[in-house]
Amino acid sequence: MRRSLQLLLISHGYDVRAYRSGTGLANDPEALKATCLVADLIMPESDALQLLHDLRGAGWPGHAILISGHLTDEWASQAKAAGYDAVLPKPIGETVLVGWIARLLAPARPA
Numbered sequence: 001m002r003r004s005l006q007l008l009l010i011s012h013g014y015d016v017r018a019y020r021s022g023t024g025l026a027n028d029p030e031a032l033k034a035t036c037l038v039a040d041l042i043m044p045e046s047d048a049l050q051l052l053h054d055l056r057g058a059g060w061p062g063h064a065i066l067i068s069g070h071l072t073d074e075w076a077s078q079a080k081a082a083g084y085d086a087v088l089p090k091p092i093g094e095t096v097l098v099g100w101i102a103r104l105l106a107p108a109r110p111a
Contacts, residue, residue, distance in 0.1 A: 001090075005038065005097070012098050020044060022051035032060050036101055041068035041075060049082045056083060063104040067092055 006018040019025040021044040039048035048066050066079045069090035076087045086100045
């Protein structure tokens with residue numbers, strides 16, 4: 001799944017780094033330069049809520065999208081409270097994910 005999402009986003013022009021776990025991301029100094037995180041709720045060694053908490057603690061200001069095949073209302077609520085901009089159930093259509101990323105990364109328009 002990770003590789004498929006990586007290829008999908010690369011095909012839409014995004015520079016993508018993919019990690020097997022939150023630990024892999026945490027050990028990459030380039031990770032804090034990312035503008036958007038797409039994380040699966042359940043990962044080896046951690047979960048997406050802890051991952052976002054750790055990134056925010058390190059000063060990362062980017063946008064975050066949570067995806068999961070195990071999503072419940074409680075998890076979705078916790079993810080929103082943790083700071084995820086979008087919470088998307090799997091299976092996820094490519095246009096849904098790409099659309100969310102495009103919206104989150106679009107330049108802010110003056111009012």
